[in-house]
Amino acid sequence: MGDYLLLIVSAILVSNIVLARYLGNCPFLGVSQKMDTAVGMGMAVIFVVTLAGMITWVVQYAILNPLGLEYLRTIAFILVIASLVQLVEMFLQKSVPALYKALGIFLPLITTNCAVLGIAIINIQEEFNFMQTVVFSFASAVGFSLAMVLLASLRERFPTARIPSAFAGMPIAMITVGLLALAFLGFTGLTG
Amino acid sequence: MSVVKEFTKGFWQELPPFRLVLGLCPTLAVTTMAENGLGMGLATTFVLVFSNLLVSILRKLIPGKVRIASYIVVIASFVVMAELLLQAYWYPMYKALGIFVPLIVVNCIILGRAEAFASKNPIILSLADGLGIGLGFTISLTVLGGIREILGSGKLFGAEVMWSSFEPLGFMVKAPGAFVCLGFLLGLMNIISRRRPAH
Numbered sequence: 001m002g003d004y005l006l007l008i009v010s011a012i013l014v015s016n017i018v019l020a021r022y023l024g025n026c027p028f029l030g031v032s033q034k035m036d037t038a039v040g041m042g043m044a045v046i047f048v049v050t051l052a053g054m055i056t057w058v059v060q061y062a063i064l065n066p067l068g069l070e071y072l073r074t075i076a077f078i079l080v081i082a083s084l085v086q087l088v089e090m091f092l093q094k095s096v097p098a099l100y101k102a103l104g105i106f107l108p109l110i111t112t113n114c115a116v117l118g119i120a121i122i123n124i125q126e127e128f129n130f131m132q133t134v135v136f137s138f139a140s141a142v143g144f145s146l147a148m149v150l151l152a153s154l155r156e157r158f159p160t161a162r163i164p165s166a167f168a169g170m171p172i173a174m175i176t177v178g179l180l181a182l183a184f185l186g187f188t189g190l191t192g
Numbered sequence: 193m194s195v196v197k198e199f200t201k202g203f204w205q206e207l208p209p210f211r212l213v214l215g216l217c218p219t220l221a222v223t224t225m226a227e228n229g230l231g232m233g234l235a236t237t238f239v240l241v242f243s244n245l246l247v248s249i250l251r252k253l254i255p256g257k258v259r260i261a262s263y264i265v266v267i268a269s270f271v272v273m274a275e276l277l278l279q280a281y282w283y284p285m286y287k288a289l290g291i292f293v294p295l296i297v298v299n300c301i302i303l304g305r306a307e308a309f310a311s312k313n314p315i316i317l318s319l320a321d322g323l324g325i326g327l328g329f330t331i332s333l334t335v336l337g338g339i340r341e342i343l344g345s346g347k348l349f350g351a352e353v354m355w356s357s358f359e360p361l362g363f364m365v366k367a368p369g370a371f372v373c374l375g376f377l378l379g380l381m382n383i384i385s386r387r388r389p390a391h
Contacts, residue, residue, distance in 0.1 A: 020367050022221035026214065026300055071276065074294040075268040082264060111264075114217050114298040121291055166382040167375075170213055174375030182368040 004135050011139035014190050017115055018147045019181040024115030028148055029173055031106070038152035042145025044106040046138065048088060049116050052081050053137025056120040057130060077120050082111050115144055150180060195320045202324030208301050209332060209374075210381045215301040218292050219333060220370040226349050229337030231285040233330025235278065235293065237323070239270045240302050244322035246270075247310040254311075263306040264297070271297045301329065340364050340373055 015021055018028050024045075031041045056077050064070055089107045092100035110116060119140050123133045154176055163172050205211065209219045215236075222232045246266050247254075254262045275293050278286040286293060296302070305325060310318040341347055344364030346354035363369045 022217050022367065022370070023295075025216035025220060029213070029216065071272060074272055074275065074297055075265065078264055078268050078297050082261060111260075112298050112300055112303060114295050117298050118217075118291060118295055121294055125291070164379075166386065167379040171375045171379035171382065174371050174378060178368045178371030178373075178375060181366075181371055182363070185363075185366065185368060 004132075007132060007135055008139040009190065011136055012143040012146060013184065013187040016143045016147055016184050017119070017140045018144055019177070019184045021118070023118040024113050024144055027109055027113050027115075028144070028151070029170070029177070031109075032148050032152045032173075033155055035149070035152045035156060037106075038148045039145075040102055041106045041109075042141075042148050043102070044110060045113065045115065045144055046141040048081075048085060048107075048110050049119055049141035049144075050134065050138045051088070052084055052116050052120055053123055053133050054130070055084060056080055057123055057128075057133045060124050073121070073124070077117055081116050081120070085111050115140070147180070147184075151177060154180070195316060198317050199320040199324040202321070202326070202328035203331070206325065207328045207332060208325060209329065210378060213378075214304055215299045215329065216374075217295065218299060219336065220367070220374065221292055222289055223333055223337035223340055223370065224344065224365045225288075225341045225347075226334050226338040228285070228288050229333035229335075230330060231278075231282070232289055232292065233326070233333040235274050235289070236296055236299060236302070237326025237330055238274050238277075239267060239296055240305060240326040240329075241319060241322040242270045242273075243267045243302055244305055244310040244318040245315065247306045248313060248315045248318035251311050259311065260303075260307070263303060263311075267302050267306070268297045301325065336373065336377065339377075340369060343373075344369060 011017070017023050018025060027041060027045075031037045059076055059080055060073065064073060064076060069076075085107055089100075092107075119137050122140075123136060126132075126136075128136060151173075155173060158172065167175075202208070209215050218232050218236070222228045243263070243266050247263060250262075250266075271294065274296065275286075278289075278293060305322060309321050313321070338348055341349075342353060343361050346352060346358050346360045361369070364373065
């Protein structure tokens with residue numbers, strides 16, 4: 001049990017997927033201007049990353065490894081993720097319309113979110129077992145959402161701040177993320 | 193003339209990742225050293241040129257509805273080739289870039305060029321576009337890597353370049369330094385492009 005707790009703390013705080021592992025930066029900066037879109041995107045990512053982590057793990061150990069096709073991992077995983085996103089979209093539309101309404105516009109964007117593929121590959125590289133894969137995928141996605149909500153709450157204050165005009169928009173957002181990452185560096189060593 | 197135009201736009205007008213803010217993950221992650229930036233840039237250029245070529249050749253055959261999925265398969269195939277080539281001929285770089293080699297597949301610049309350019313233009317123009325954007329990306333990454341390497345470890349391409357009493361700013365080679373450095377470069381680009389007359 002302690003191992004899993006360590007895995008969770010390390011995935012969310014110490015090696016935060018965006019702020020320390022540099023994954024998923026495009027959506028992180030792209031949809032973090034408002035709080036509600038940040039929360040929506042975060043929920044969609046948690047959902048898809050956890051599912052994708054489980055399925056790609058099964059694909060790796062049940063299909064690619066026995067057939068000796070490890071070198072096809074990149075192609076296989078991206079196809080799994082792309083079709084998974086499509087399936088989730090259709091499933092939600094039919095059976096959980098309320099959730100589809102909330103997450104709808106974020107789902108197609110997730111295919112090219114490198115955090116999804118990145119986490120799937122890390123799961124394999126770290127040789128996690130199935131349970132660790134589930135926990136690590138979920139916790140990493142929670143870390144992504146946490147960072148995104150934090151950034152969105154900071155960016156919502158930009159309009160009232162006096163920012164040099166050349167730095168308005170993306171440059172100041174980058175520097176803000178840098179400071180956020182600096183704060184997260186403080187968690188280094190927390191898990192030993 | 194338009195071949196030249198498509199080739200050169202990647203160096204200023206549409207210079208990634210500064211003018212097109214796409215492909216940020218590799219930009220931030222591998223630029224702790226100029227050499228890694230160069231390696232990542234070249235690997236991305238390889239994938240970009242060949243995926244642009246193939247998408248352009250197939251542009252009349254791919255049905256509109258499944259085009260994104262087809263582009264992803266094309267890109268993923270070239271990424272696997274790049275992965276195997278790096279493993280065979282430039283193993284230290286393969287190790288240094290790590291997880292970001294397979295992640296070239298989700299670099300939005302490549303899918304963006306396939307969708308916005310190669311799927312609508314003839315082969316020669318698409319090649320010029322891919323090569324220009326790819327080399328622009330390579331130069332950006334090398335410059336960013338160079339700045340971070342000089343400030344963060346006092347070296348450039350592994351050779352000492354700063355005076356002996358220089359204290360390296362350790363945080364420049366860590367994640368915060370990447371974001372802050374890119375933020376300042378973006379701001380600087382804005383100032384420069386404002387001075388130049390708009391095209």
